[in-house]
Amino acid sequence: MELDLAREFYRKMLLIRRFEEKCVELYSKEKIRGFLHLYIGEEAIAVGIMDALSPEDAVFTTYRDHGQALARGIQPNRILAEMYGKVEGCSRGRGGSMHLFDAHTHFYGGNAIVAGGLPLAVGMALADKMMKRNRVTVCIFGDGAVAEGEFHESLNLAALWHLPVLFVCENNGYAMGTALEFTESETNISLKAAAYRISSRQVDGMDVVAVAEAAQEAVSEIRAGNGPVFIECLTYRFRAHSMFDAERYREKSEVEEWKKKDPLLLLHQRFPNIDIDKYETEIVQIIDEAVDFAENGTLESIDDLEKFVYSCEVIP
Amino acid sequence: MSEKITYREAVRKGIREAMENDKRVFLMGEDVGHYGGSYAVSMGFLELFGSERIIDTPLSESAFTGAGIGAALGGMRPIVEIMTVNFSLLALDQIMNNAATLLHMSGGQFNVPLVIRMATGGGKQLAAQHSHSLEGLYAHIPGLKVLIPATVQDAYDMVALALADPDPVLIFENVMLYNIKGELDTEALPLVIGKAKTERTGKDLTILTYGISLFKALEAAEILSSEGIDAEVIDLRSLRPLDDETIMNSVAKTHRVMIVDEGWKSGSISAEIMARINEQAFFELDAPMGRVCTVEVPIPYASHLEQAALPSTEKIVTMGRKLMEKS
Ligand SMILES: Cc1ncc(C[n+]2csc(CCOP(=O)(O)OP(=O)(O)O)c2C)c(N)n1
Ligand SMILES: [Mg+2]
Numbered sequence: 001m002e003l004d005l006a007r008e009f010y011r012k013m014l015l016i017r018r019f020e021e022k023c024v025e026l027y028s029k030e031k032i033r034g035f036l037h038l039y040i041g042e043e044a045i046a047v048g049i050m051d052a053l054s055p056e057d058a059v060f061t062t063y064r065d066h067g068q069a070l071a072r073g074i075q076p077n078r079i080l081a082e083m084y085g086k087v088e089g090c091s092r093g094r095g096g097s098m099h100l101f102d103a104h105t106h107f108y109g110g111n112a113i114v115a116g117g118l119p120l121a122v123g124m125a126l127a128d129k130m131m132k133r134n135r136v137t138v139c140i141f142g143d144g145a146v147a148e149g150e151f152h153e154s155l156n157l158a159a160l161w162h163l164p165v166l167f168v169c170e171n172n173g174y175a176m177g178t179a180l181e182f183t184e185s186e187t188n189i190s191l192k193a194a195a196y197r198i199s200s201r202q203v204d205g206m207d208v209v210a211v212a213e214a215a216q217e218a219v220s221e222i223r224a225g226n227g228p229v230f231i232e233c234l235t236y237r238f239r240a241h242s243m244f245d246a247e248r249y250r251e252k253s254e255v256e257e258w259k260k261k262d263p264l265l266l267l268h269q270r271f272p273n274i275d276i277d278k279y280e281t282e283i284v285q286i287i288d289e290a291v292d293f294a295e296n297g298t299l300e301s302i303d304d305l306e307k308f309v310y311s312c313e314v315i316p
Numbered sequence: 317m318s319e320k321i322t323y324r325e326a327v328r329k330g331i332r333e334a335m336e337n338d339k340r341v342f343l344m345g346e347d348v349g350h351y352g353g354s355y356a357v358s359m360g361f362l363e364l365f366g367s368e369r370i371i372d373t374p375l376s377e378s379a380f381t382g383a384g385i386g387a388a389l390g391g392m393r394p395i396v397e398i399m400t401v402n403f404s405l406l407a408l409d410q411i412m413n414n415a416a417t418l419l420h421m422s423g424g425q426f427n428v429p430l431v432i433r434m435a436t437g438g439g440k441q442l443a444a445q446h447s448h449s450l451e452g453l454y455a456h457i458p459g460l461k462v463l464i465p466a467t468v469q470d471a472y473d474m475v476a477l478a479l480a481d482p483d484p485v486l487i488f489e490n491v492m493l494y495n496i497k498g499e500l501d502t503e504a505l506p507l508v509i510g511k512a513k514t515e516r517t518g519k520d521l522t523i524l525t526y527g528i529s530l531f532k533a534l535e536a537a538e539i540l541s542s543e544g545i546d547a548e549v550i551d552l553r554s555l556r557p558l559d560d561e562t563i564m565n566s567v568a569k570t571h572r573v574m575i576v577d578e579g580w581k582s583g584s585i586s587a588e589i590m591a592r593i594n595e596q597a598f599f600e601l602d603a604p605m606g607r608v609c610t611v612e613v614p615i616p617y618a619s620h621l622e623q624a625a626l627p628s629t630e631k632i633v634t635m636g637r638k639l640m641e642k643s
Contacts, residue, residue, distance in 0.1 A: 085619060178374075182349075245351075299620055300621060
């Protein structure tokens with residue numbers, strides 16, 4: 001792989017990492033509220049997947065969505081403003097951390113109902129097929145989603161109708177505090193997709209290069225009209241599920257073991273020429289600017305509370 | 317014996333004692349075991365009762381709720397925990413098409429002694445997929461019973477009360493109440509389903525409410541009282557069945573009514589209560605009835621908007637004044 005691309009990947013992953021570390025700080029200062037789910041440790045997936053997309057492609061993801069939003073190119077300013085509940089936020093302060101949306105980048109959320117995004121992605125791909133748009137819809141979800149009926153129903157529909165969907169499972173081994181082996185009789189998730197006759201594979205989700213290659217390949221298969229593809233990314237979340245999690249369900253040593261596979265570390269080991277310090281400096285500035293932007297944002301008038309329930313309030 | 321504990325501890329104690337007293341009782345739901353319950357109600361239960369009776373389920377609301385119905389049919393006394401009321405919509409099919417109907421469809425042969433607990437309500441900035449109050453929606457369904465403990469005492473008592481019932485009972489626990497402390501008398505008289513409780517007596521105005529809104533209503537009643545308005549505050553406790561008798565008796569005394577409900581107004585339980593008062597006590601009314609409900613919008617994330625959407629003490633006071641002006 002090109003050094004330039006490796007640099008770009010590193011920069012994006014570092015931006016996500018530092019952005020979320022700032023979020024933790026802001027959460028403890030009560031600037032950000034609600035649930036805050038961190039992506040730290042899983043950055044390689046969002047960065048690797050988004051790299052394979054064109055600007056027209058559509059994205060559906062879960063409540064753990066900061067990494068995907070940043071990697072997709074939503075401005076850090078607008079993401080942070082959203083978490084501050086400000087009008088300048090990418091969802092006007094209506095959604096918060098779990099519900100980032102952005103029409104410009106075809107980013108359809110930020111869904112906090114586990115597996116809720118899968119049927120939507122299927123429908124988006126159906127529309128593309130019917131309207132003869134050569135687009136790919138990416139649908140990202142956790143290992144927990146695999147147990148929901150909507151997962152199975154959606155995979156079946158996508159395969160049956162031969163739809164251009166890229167399913168990406170972020171398998172971090174846990175759904176909140178429940179390990180996968182307590183909830184799945186078959187813990188190899190890619191096999192489930194294969195059972196629906198979907199072209200399916202498992203990749204090392206800590207390795208951004210591996211994710212990016214798998215994504216490229218998958219996207220070209222889909223664009224060639226070969227129907228849906230499923231990628232299971234094996235990964236780990238370094239932090240608690242959310243800000244209210246005592247982590248009684250896992251050993252510290254397990255976390256430490258996975259930290260040896262930190263995606264930033266792995267990439268730097270492979271490309272020692274990446275100038276980390278340069279990116280650190282650059283990113284501190286970006287984040288400081290985002291904090292300023294969010295701090296100086298405006299709170300929506302309470303008179304507008306009932307806006308956006310029906311489209312007549314949106315479309316002039 | 318009386319002690320001061322939190323609402324969370326009260327629910328916890330209720331479940332623990334039920335499990336100790338009856339081997340048929342078990343708890344199942346997402347993260348009830350290893351994690352300790354998403355709101356820490358079952359913390360330590362896995363160690364106490366083992367994984368056969370404290371069952372961590374996959375994220376399969378429809379399947380494990382349905383399995384609860386099946387286990388109830390099979391002679392067990394399951395307590396199914398659904399993390400948040402919004403997720404119960406994934407199990408709505410099982411609750412409405414099976415739990416609520418089997419007794420009737422089978423001509424009375426098969427009852428479903430199932431308890432479903434879920435967290436409800438707004439106020440934590442969790443936005444539109446985690447913050448709603450759908451207990452009124454469940455109260456629409458014949459075959460179900462809908463309990464809403466507001467106080468620590470009820471949070472404890474209602475667990476045993478629900479388990480003792482031969483039919484499906486839903487218990488809604490407001491997320492903002494878990495840390496609230498209150499008095500628990502473990503030797504209190506047993507409750508019956510469908511009995512409201514008058515928490516404050518008054519002669520000028522009846523405030524009908526339930527769940528967390530009870531505390532807002534009580535606070536508002538104090539403020540109104542300083543203005544010379546003597547409000548009676550009734551905790552409905554059960555939305556299905558409703559305690560018509562207590563409601564109508566109070567209306568006959570005060571002749572003015574306000575309903576405070578964290579659900580949306582349209583098609584809500586507050587609308588049902590108004591309709592019943594119209595049917596049963598119309599000529600007792602001295603003024604049109606009033607309502608304080610959640611503004612008809614999916615709950616927004618931003619704190620100031622969320623707070624503006626929910627019922628508040630202030631809104632109740634304002635409504636109280638308005639109702640007293642009319643005569
Ligand atoms: C339908 C539904 N049920 C339960 C929840 C509560 N919940 C939120 S996240 C979560 C765990 C999901 O785990 P996973 O899909 O593996 O994603 P991860 O958090 O690991 O990224 C649960 C149980 C929910 N949001 N939606
Ligand atoms: Mg997971």
